[in-house]
Structures are given as structure tokens and as C-alpha cells.
Amino acid sequence: MLDAAERAFSAGGFHGASMDAIAREAGISKPMLYNYFGSKEGLYVAFLNRAGQDLARRLLEADTEGDPLEKRLAAGVGAFFGYVDEHRDGWRVLREELGRQGEPLGGQMADLRGLIATLVADLLADERPPASPEERDRLAAFGYAFIGAGQSLADWWLDHPDVPLEHLTAVLVAMAAQPA
Amino acid sequence: MLDAAERAFSAGGFHGASMDAIAREAGISKPMLYNYFGSKEGLYVAFLNRAGQDLARRLLEADTEGDPLEKRLAAGVGAFFGYVDEHRDGWRVLREELGRQGEPLGGQMADLRGLIATLVADLLADERPPASPEERDRLAAFGYAFIGAGQSLADWWLDHPDVPLEHLTAVLVAMAAQPA
Amino acid sequence: MLDAAERAFSAGGFHGASMDAIAREAGISKPMLYNYFGSKEGLYVAFLNRAGQDLARRLLEADTEGDPLEKRLAAGVGAFFGYVDEHRDGWRVLREELGRQGEPLGGQMADLRGLIATLVADLLADERPPASPEERDRLAAFGYAFIGAGQSLADWWLDHPDVPLEHLTAVLVAMAAQPA
Amino acid sequence: MLDAAERAFSAGGFHGASMDAIAREAGISKPMLYNYFGSKEGLYVAFLNRAGQDLARRLLEADTEGDPLEKRLAAGVGAFFGYVDEHRDGWRVLREELGRQGEPLGGQMADLRGLIATLVADLLADERPPASPEERDRLAAFGYAFIGAGQSLADWWLDHPDVPLEHLTAVLVAMAAQPA
């Protein structure tokens, strides 16, 4: 049922999707949508939550703790790309919402944002713990930059599906390896 | 006049802005908007074009051809951050549209996408020309990843304005320097 | 079960109450409401009937036949005020419906209207039987006016609860005593 | 334009009227209604205000200050009946709203309520000024009762249009003369 919302929201964002269309696509009636989610915003939040949790779970599961940094990174990057590949539509919405700040819906999104950033930062900090607060800031910034690179690369990939995943992973991992 | 559109579209995307609001904010009447742009989509495209060209011009102007790679990169990155900083609202819309593909509006966007990616790739290729098609692909991918990193970093910066710009530039330049 | 309807209808009239709300307030399920009353209108009519009969019974029971006019009036007035006091919500609906004419539901209401008017007219005619048809008309008119006075007074009373009932009764009885 | 609202609201109260129906009956489009009145409640309030002011003006204009009490009463009562006769539909709504208390819309209604009650009380107090606070209360109560009698009588009149207005006026005036 949230799948219909995924497709609908991905086309025109929150405002571009109509409850009519979502209900029709989901094969149920509009009042049912309202019964389950209360409002359009409720449905949107529910969808975002599911998408966010899916991604978060995937990232956490893929983390091969104990392995060397490069391997862990590759695993995480692979998981991320896998998610984007399978949820192309949902990812577009999730990404947009991840970029927004201070919104009412932001609460849940902030969690995910933080989780991802932390994940990346931890991964890197693991090997080279930040010596100073400045270093910590730089690591955090790097985390965000890294995420953005991943996002963008994922988009590009959708346009060039013949490029093997390993190449993408290699590019990203190379980027991450740099600040050593 | 497009400035009003910039503010309006940034809140809820194309569907979230109303011609009423845009006209009111621009201080003109709605029929004038239609006179100049024909339709809402026309206005949207016009706005995107201006934003895209602004960014492109800025990037091109900042390119200090002849300088060493690192310096050129820093200049480009600085130009990009400057643009995002000055057009925070418009940038959000532009970024979203840059990510979309195959849309009717995509024609103009694809150009910009290409231009930016090429710019970055050229910068890098300048020093290490790609030996094989694979290498070229990888460079293109890297260009996109790099852009995404910049975008994301710009967003993060807006949340941490006290971080000096040099730090951000350093992070990005470091990323770019890697695949050497 | 009709009590829930009473509360619900009193707020926004027939159209203002929702079967959902009534069922919830009554603690039963909506299909039960339909099982018992067939439709929303059925429920409304059932509620009006009960309210009307309650009031009629009360008035009839209070009538102390044989007593002098003034005493009988006072008794009736007291009974009426008592009803309004106990069924403040229902009374509002009943009053509104009593004022409507020629409606499908009107059948039952007309009966009550007539009964009350007759009651009052009879009371007065008892002592001074109307000599002419005109006189009869005037008495009927007076009956309605009297009822209206009672209603309005009841409303005012709800706003000034500290005024003793005897004062109200006195006012009304004085009004009734006049046309003698 | 408010005339259409008058007819619509009188049928099923605030909740029973639809903006669609009002617009259709007024011969304009729904958005125009919203342009002029902002919302359904806005339209309702606008209508109530006009109705209330119409009635108030009529009553004030009819007051023949200086004449003996009975004549002034007759003039006021006649004005009231005249209003009800010409605005049968609107009167039903106005009456209902006059009876409601403490509502958000009540502000304007309270004014009218007070004006009418004061008018009546003043009329009576003019000749027999109240000696004690209790007497004043009784006069106020009487004012409300008198209004209710008028309302109710007006309703009855609509059912018996052949009864001459003088009879009605006589009945009411007789009631008013009583508490002397």
C-alpha cells in the first residue's frame, strides 16, 4: 500500500501526488487511506519512515564489523547502492527529504541523517580517531560530503546501468580513503 | 520577477507554489506572469534556465585556466559554494531538477548536468588523460560523485555556518586529489 | 441510545451530527444504529418522537384539572421549565423542529405543536369560552405566543440560573392572565 | 448574493447548506464566494450580520419616541412582524442563532440580542421604572419572554396568513401591558 505512495510521491513530490491517484494505484478507496494514515501528511510520513528504516537496516546489516576499513566501506557503499537500485522511486523522495532541515517531519529524518553520517564518520574515525575538535568537524563534514557523493553517484548510475557496481564502489572508496 | 518564483518554488517544488503567490510576491498581476511565460511550466523552465546559466557562468568564470590543478579545483569549488550560498532557495530546486531524468524540462537540465560534469572531468583529465573508455567512464562517474559531495557539503555548511569555507574546500579538494 | 443522538444533534442540528459520532458516543457500532433505525433520518425522527412524547406526557401529567386557572397554568409552566432544564440539548432540537412546517418529519411534530397549543388554549378557554371564531383564532394565537414566551424565557434562564423559578413562572402566568 | 445564502441556510442550517448549492443559486461560481467571504463561516456571519442589522434598523426606525407606551409597542411589534414576513427564510436562521449562546459568532448576535431586549425593556421601564434590582431582573426576563412570544407568533402567522396583523399585535400588546 505504501508502494503506491512511493510511486506517486516520487513523480511530483508531496504536493504533486494526489490521494485520488494513490488510492487508485493502490487498488483501494480513498477513505481507507484516511482510515489507515489519517491524512496525506500521515501517509507521507509513514512512507518516509518505512523508506528510512529500510535503508538504515540495510546499512547496519551490511556493516562487517571487524573487517579492515576499506572492506567495511565497500560493504556499506554496496548496501547503499543496492537500496537505491531497488527503491529508485522512493529514494528520490527520501533524498529530497533528507536534504530538508527543520521541518515538522524532520524529526524522523534527522535520526536517519545522523545515523548515516555517524556510520560513515565512525567508520573513518575507527582507524584514525580525530585528534582535535577541528578534526572532528572535518570528519563530520567529510561524512556529509561522502553521502552526497554516494547519492549523486547513485543517480548517475541509474543513467548508466551498464557500469558495473564495482567501479562505483571503487570511486567512492577511493574518495573515502583520501583524507588519511 | 524570477526571484519571486525562486522563493516560491523552493518551498514545495513545482506543485507547491501557486501562481497567485508568485504574482503577489513579485508585486505584479497574474495575467502578466502569463503574458511573459505563457504558463506555470513556462515560468518554471525560465527560472530553471536562469538558475542553471547563473551557476554555469559562475563556474566558467571562476576557472583559472593555466593554474595548477589544485588551484583550479579550489576556485571552482569556491564558486560553487558561493552560488549555493547566495541562492540557497533556488539551489534546492535546481538540484532536485538536476537529479530528474527524461523529463520534458530535462533538455535544458541535461545540458547543465553535462557541463558541470565535463568541467570537473576535464579538470582532472587535464592532468591525467583517460587511457581507456573505462577510465573515461570512471572519470565521468567521479565528476558526478564530486558534484554530489559538493552539494551535500553545501547543505551541511548551511547548518554549520561557523565552519570556515577553507575547511570545506580542503575536504573537497582532498577528495578530488585522490584518484590521482 | 437516543441520548447519544440528543447530544449529537444538539450541536449542529440534523446535518451537523455524524452517525460515526453518534455510534461512538452511544458505545455501539454503526451497523447497529442502522439496524434499529434504518437511516439517519429514522434515528432523527425516533429521537424527536421520544422528546416530543416526553414533553407531552410531562405536560399532561402536570395538569391539575379542577384547580383554578392560575394554579393549572403555574403547574404547566413548571412542568415545561422542568423538561427544558433536564433536556437542555434535546430541547433546542425539538424547538427548532417545532418551528418548521410542511416537512416530511412534520407529521409528528404537528401533533405535538397542536397538543401544546390546545393545552394552553383549553386552559384559558375553560374559563372564558371563545364567543366567536375570531375569538378562537385569537386564543390559538395566544397559545403559540405563550409557548414562545416560555421557550425564550427558558433560554434566558439558562443564562441566569440564579433567578428563582417562581419569578419566571410569575412572569409567564402574568402574561397569561392578561387577556382575561 | 446573500439572498442565495439566506435561502440555503434556512433549509438545513449552517451544516445543511453547501457552498456549491449557494453558488449555483446565486448564479456565480464557488471561487467568487470564497473571494468575497473567505470561507463558509465568513459567508454565514456576513449573512447573519445583514439580517441582524436589517432587523435592528427596522426596529429603531419604527420606534415612535414620544408616543404613549401602547402605541410605541404596537409600532415595534408591527415592525418586527413586517421584517419576519419579508424575510421568512432569513428569520428562521437568525432566530436559531439568537438562541445560541457563547458561540464564536455570538459576538455580533449578542449585540442584537441585547438591543432587542433593551428596546423592549426600555419601552416598558419608561413608564414604570423598576424600583429594585429584582424588578429589573424581572423586566429583563419579561423582555426575553416577550421576544419569544413575538417569534412564536410570527411563526404561527406564517401558517395562518389570513389572520390580520392587528390581531397579532393586539395579542402581543396585551401581553406587554400586563405586568403593570
Place this chain on the structure above:
DNA sequence: TATGAATGAGCCTTCATTCAT
């Protein structure tokens, strides 16, 4: 040229009503 006024269409939401269990 510029706009106030107007509208058809659509959207979010809810309602009265029913059916499978």
C-alpha cells in the same frame, strides 16, 4: 500594456451507508 474579476477542474477530507465475517 496591465488588471480585477471570474471559473472549471481538481484536491483533501468526511459522510451515510453497506457487506463479509
Place this chain on the structure above:
DNA sequence: GATGAATGAAGGCTCATTCAT
């Protein structure tokens, strides 16, 4: 007998768009 789940239809409101002035 009783209900959770479901829906067609409508209601309030707004939007993109136009036309007379």
C-alpha cells in the same frame, strides 16, 4: 445479533488559467 472494513458521493477550499476592461 454484532462489527471491522470498505466505499460512492459530496463538501469545503484552492489552483491554473482566461477575459472584459
